[in-house]
Amino acid sequence: MLLLVVLPPLLLLRGCFCQASDVPEDVTAEFSVRLYHQLQISSGEENIIFSPLSVALALGMVELGARGSSLQEIRQAVGYSHFREDEEFSLLRNLSQALSTDEEQYVVRLANSLFLQSGVHFNEDFLQLMKKYFRAEVETVDFSQSTAVAERINSWVLNHTESKIQNLVSAEDFSSSTMIMLVNAVYFRGSWKNQFRPENTRTFSFTRDDGSEVQTLMMYQQGDFYYGEFSDGTTEAGGVYQVLEMLYEGEDMSMMIVLPRQEVPLASLEPIIKAPLLEEWANNVKRQKVEVYLPRFKVEQKIDLRESLQQLGIRSIFSKDADLSAMTAQMTDGQDLFIGKAVQKAYLEVTEEGAEGAAGSGMIALTRTLVLYPQVMADHPFFFIIRNRKTGSILFMGRVMNPELIDPFDNNFDM
Numbered sequence: 001m002l003l004l005v006v007l008p009p010l011l012l013l014r015g016c017f018c019q020a021s022d023v024p025e026d027v028t029a030e031f032s033v034r035l036y037h038q039l040q041i042s043s044g045e046e047n048i049i050f051s052p053l054s055v056a057l058a059l060g061m062v063e064l065g066a067r068g069s070s071l072q073e074i075r076q077a078v079g080y081s082h083f084r085e086d087e088e089f090s091l092l093r094n095l096s097q098a099l100s101t102d103e104e105q106y107v108v109r110l111a112n113s114l115f116l117q118s119g120v121h122f123n124e125d126f127l128q129l130m131k132k133y134f135r136a137e138v139e140t141v142d143f144s145q146s147t148a149v150a151e152r153i154n155s156w157v158l159n160h161t162e163s164k165i166q167n168l169v170s171a172e173d174f175s176s177s178t179m180i181m182l183v184n185a186v187y188f189r190g191s192w193k194n195q196f197r198p199e200n201t202r203t204f205s206f207t208r209d210d211g212s213e214v215q216t217l218m219m220y221q222q223g224d225f226y227y228g229e230f231s232d233g234t235t236e237a238g239g240v241y242q243v244l245e246m247l248y249e250g251e252d253m254s255m256m257i258v259l260p261r262q263e264v265p266l267a268s269l270e271p272i273i274k275a276p277l278l279e280e281w282a283n284n285v286k287r288q289k290v291e292v293y294l295p296r297f298k299v300e301q302k303i304d305l306r307e308s309l310q311q312l313g314i315r316s317i318f319s320k321d322a323d324l325s326a327m328t329a330q331m332t333d334g335q336d337l338f339i340g341k342a343v344q345k346a347y348l349e350v351t352e353e354g355a356e357g358a359a360g361s362g363m364i365a366l367t368r369t370l371v372l373y374p375q376v377m378a379d380h381p382f383f384f385i386i387r388n389r390k391t392g393s394i395l396f397m398g399r400v401m402n403p404e405l406i407d408p409f410d411n412n413f414d415m
Helices: 029-043 052-064 068-078 087-099 124-134 146-160 266-272 275-284 306-311
Strands: 002-007 048-050 107-117 137-141 178-189 202-207 213-231 240-247 253-259 286-295 297-304 338-350 375-377 382-388 394-400
Touching: 029 048, 029 052, 029 275, 029 306, 029 394, 048 052, 048 297, 048 338, 052 068, 052 087, 052 107, 052 124, 052 178, 052 338, 052 394, 087 107, 087 124, 107 124, 107 146, 124 137, 137 146, 146 178, 178 394, 202 286, 213 275, 240 275, 240 286, 253 275, 253 375, 266 382, 275 382, 297 306, 297 394, 306 338, 338 394
Parallel strands: 002 178, 002 338, 107 137, 286 375
Antiparallel strands: 048 394, 107 178, 202 213, 213 240, 213 286, 240 253, 253 382, 297 338, 382 394
């Protein structure tokens, strides 16, 4: 039998986050960074966008139904092994409650759903705990009707991501052996605390790591941001690199941009990225005036997580040695139930102030003057994270190797 796990997070990056208080610290930063490095290996020179929080929530749902080595592998890989048994479920519930909000300034939605094969008797305790810790909706379907099931699940994802995540699954993903599907959706929309003025956006050359140049729309502003310059003490990362933290309204959420020097490929910087370094950046950036050049960009990526999670030590749940016996009461042992698929699809859009659509025509060209303040010129590949500053939760992590391109011969955009 097959257990299909699908994790579709979404980020529509325009702004801010929630007011969180009295929530435990998220402990999954090390797992997030290790997963990023695995995705980096398989992504070549492409953009990366994924949601560590979404993966942690989905694995938490699997863990709720796991036993034996299947349970321990998840706990070890994600960073829960020092917790008392089951303590991580309360942590995930509290984090989800703290992060979720639906205000005029910003929207954060976390949603979970279980799609169960009709006619199979699932463990009632498992279903109740899924509702208790993950507020999961439960729906029965007939997976043998694969086209109808795919449409139903894709519709659920669309509804929970404001139609940004489309066609997450297809009929080919299901068969008569599919027993259960767990879906997690993350959606975020908000506004920058310091918004970019659209009239300052202009065409700009972005130099990719292979030395080629492409034309993109570059936003600009001079304002108060958290900024720091760091070095790993060696030449591996190209010496000094810049870290810029840009807040969203509410100030609980921020986007942190890590930029190597112009002549240094991002690949030279990526190996030094570790969980303690994320905290070091957050603790040591200082508020000051900074000139910021940041490209508008839109990234969408579908990732097959199975191989990456296996490389991180989560192996047995993907094999016939899986023990997911806590999920169903019908089978004498749960070793016939295993994870057949783990995918995530994420969407990220960064604009001046949150409005979708192209910037207006007749844009004003920027003039270079004497630089009085630190300057962050993101005209070459950079790494980024979107994190909650109170809990440390990383909603999104990735890199921009290729920004959104524009036609250099479009007369609406003056050089």
